[in-house]
Amino acid sequence: MAVSPTSLAAFAALLADPTRSAICLALLDGRAWTAGEIAAEVGVARSTASEQLTTLVGAGLLAEERQRRHRYVRLSGHQIATVIEDLAGLAGAPEVPRSLRESHRARDLAAARTCYDHLAGALGVGLYDAFVDRGLLTTADGTALTAAGRSWFTELLGEPALTARGRPLIRTCLDWTERRPHLAGALGAALHHGLRERGWVVAGPRPRAVRLTEAGAHGLEELLGRPMLPSTGDRGVEGDGHAGALAGWGREASA
Amino acid sequence: MAVSPTSLAAFAALLADPTRSAICLALLDGRAWTAGEIAAEVGVARSTASEQLTTLVGAGLLAEERQRRHRYVRLSGHQIATVIEDLAGLAGAPEVPRSLRESHRARDLAAARTCYDHLAGALGVGLYDAFVDRGLLTTADGTALTAAGRSWFTELLGEPALTARGRPLIRTCLDWTERRPHLAGALGAALHHGLRERGWVVAGPRPRAVRLTEAGAHGLEELLGRPMLPSTGDRGVEGDGHAGALAGWGREASA
DNA sequence: AGAACGGTTCGGCGGCCGCCGAACCGTTCT
DNA sequence: AGAACGGTTCGGCGGCCGCCGAACCGTTCT
Numbered sequence: 001m002a003v004s005p006t007s008l009a010a011f012a013a014l015l016a017d018p019t020r021s022a023i024c025l026a027l028l029d030g031r032a033w034t035a036g037e038i039a040a041e042v043g044v045a046r047s048t049a050s051e052q053l054t055t056l057v058g059a060g061l062l063a064e065e066r067q068r069r070h071r072y073v074r075l076s077g078h079q080i081a082t083v084i085e086d087l088a089g090l091a092g093a094p095e096v097p098r099s100l101r102e103s104h105r106a107r108d109l110a111a112a113r114t115c116y117d118h119l120a121g122a123l124g125v126g127l128y129d130a131f132v133d134r135g136l137l138t139t140a141d142g143t144a145l146t147a148a149g150r151s152w153f154t155e156l157l158g159e160p161a162l163t164a165r166g167r168p169l170i171r172t173c174l175d176w177t178e179r180r181p182h183l184a185g186a187l188g189a190a191l192h193h194g195l196r197e198r199g200w201v202v203a204g205p206r207p208r209a210v211r212l213t214e215a216g217a218h219g220l221e222e223l224l225g226r227p228m229l230p231s232t233g234d235r236g237v238e239g240d241g242h243a244g245a246l247a248g249w250g251r252e253a254s255a
Numbered sequence: 256m257a258v259s260p261t262s263l264a265a266f267a268a269l270l271a272d273p274t275r276s277a278i279c280l281a282l283l284d285g286r287a288w289t290a291g292e293i294a295a296e297v298g299v300a301r302s303t304a305s306e307q308l309t310t311l312v313g314a315g316l317l318a319e320e321r322q323r324r325h326r327y328v329r330l331s332g333h334q335i336a337t338v339i340e341d342l343a344g345l346a347g348a349p350e351v352p353r354s355l356r357e358s359h360r361a362r363d364l365a366a367a368r369t370c371y372d373h374l375a376g377a378l379g380v381g382l383y384d385a386f387v388d389r390g391l392l393t394t395a396d397g398t399a400l401t402a403a404g405r406s407w408f409t410e411l412l413g414e415p416a417l418t419a420r421g422r423p424l425i426r427t428c429l430d431w432t433e434r435r436p437h438l439a440g441a442l443g444a445a446l447h448h449g450l451r452e453r454g455w456v457v458a459g460p461r462p463r464a465v466r467l468t469e470a471g472a473h474g475l476e477e478l479l480g481r482p483m484l485p486s487t488g489d490r491g492v493e494g495d496g497h498a499g500a501l502a503g504w505g506r507e508a509s510a
Numbered sequence: 511a512g513a514a515c516g517g518t519t520c521g522g523c524g525g526c527c528g529c530c531g532a533a534c535c536g537t538t539c540t
Numbered sequence: 541a542g543a544a545c546g547g548t549t550c551g552g553c554g555g556c557c558g559c560c561g562a563a564c565c566g567t568t569c570t
Contacts, residue, residue: 003346005280006273008279008343016268025258025263034547036546039547044528044530051528071548087266091263272557299558301518302518305519306518324566325516
């Protein structure tokens with residue numbers, strides 16, 4: 001028997017409100033946020049955030065954890081995160097930055113950011129392209145790992161990273177800013193984690209933004225045999241930060 | 256830059272209404288429906304259906320085609336179908352049948368039905384299980400075709416069926432009734448199409464329901480080396496139809 | 511030519527729901 | 541002990557939006 005229209009509608013309604021959808025988008029970074037942080041991020045009264053969080057937790061979209069006087073919430077699982085990402089991808093029309101501050105924020109996030117637990121933005125898409133060009137991933141029948149890819153990723157991330165448990169190893173995710181796929185799934189998460197551990201990628205100037213370090217740029221160029229230039233040309237020549245060839249990826253300006 | 260909460264909310268709102276979600280669920284069968292058919296199926300006034308169709312078409316969820324005095328609508332693409340399926344899967348709670356008529360309908364659809372353009376229900380899940388057991392599909396890193404699977408499907412469906420264009424060859428879709436995956440993607444569609452062409456599967460007693468024919472049961476048993484019994488035990492012993500071992504799949508009662 | 515038909519537009523009714531501030535509660539800090 | 545803090549509950553305002561029937565339009569049938 002099919003799912004009833006009523007329950008589908010009720011589920012969709014959870015995301016059909018700007019406040020609730022903003023909460024979910026914020027939580028796509030995979031972290032747990034407190035109720036107060038969310039109220040501040042989304043720009044609503046604490047009472048409103050509290051009410052909406054209760055709704056989302058009650059519906060199972062979010063999981064909560066009470067610690068002392070804090071209420072931490074996070075997305076309840078990667079299926080939820082996936083469907084939110086897919087909807088966001090289809091919703092399309094990216095917001096147009098209105099202020100200089102917003103345009104800085106947009107530039108930083110477009111360069112390199114996290115998407116739930118993997119890398120996105122120009123960096124994420126650039127890596128994905130490099131993997132395909134190097135024959136590490138094949139896109140013939142959906143995206144899959146080649147033999148070469150298997151050994152390449154094993155060398156970089158270790159054996160365990162290639163053993164997916166309870167979750168697809170390879171998934172692609174439509175990038176909001178680039179409109180092209182980047183690597184998600186268990187391997188996408190492992191890659192993100194591995195690059196962080198090596199210090200090749202570090203937290204960026206604002207939530208969700210990340211930066212490719214000097215070491216990371218060198219290391220990846222060596223491993224992938226290409227300079228990893230952002231495909232969309234350089235950006236970020238707004239006065240704060242030295243616009244270099246890699247500025248589009250939020251690379252360190254220390255060079 | 257990230258998708259704005261507003262546009263995500265606006266997109267989700269399209270599915271957040273029982274009438275619109277019912278329209279989308281009906282269209283998941285992949286066919287084009289006229290506005291009047293939809294009004295009747297969903298149970299609203301023609302004027303209401305007309306208004307909602309205009310909304311959904313305007314938003315890009317549906318594509319329309321005007322022919323003479325008819326207005327045909329269908330889902331605008333498989334990305335849309337996929338996200339609706341995913342949401343429906345997460346929405347979970349299948350409707351509880353209230354009347355005998357509804358319970359018949361539920362039983363027929365649970366046995367075997369179409370899900371957009373591929374097979375679902377006990378038949379769809381049973382086939383998927385058989386493919387995995389026979390080593391035609393591997394589920395190690397997400398679902399993929401093995402070498403054995405490649406030749407098996409080529410033999411059954413012909414070479415072109417294995418050449419996906421613009422769409423993943425293999426996808427799985429969470430079955431609403433079975434709560435387990437069935438085969439979707441280009442190969443799922445090709446399989447459905449191929450079985451129809453051979454007359455192994457035919458239209459069932461109501462929209463979206465399908466029936467496995469005698470020939471189909473024999474043919475699949477021969478090709479898969481298993482009797483394809485529904486895993487949930489037999490059903491449909493409601494007085495209309497001879498409950499056989501395959502009754503759960505809507506198999507012909509002509510035996 | 512007239513009737514039937516599929517579909518659309520419009521006005522207006524009805525109801526739902528997100529929002530905030532005020533008051534309140536338990537926890538933590540000084 | 542008192543103040544600050546994170547969070548919640550509640551009342552009530554405000555606005556949106558889905559729905560229908562009536563009137564209408566173009567197409568098709570007889």
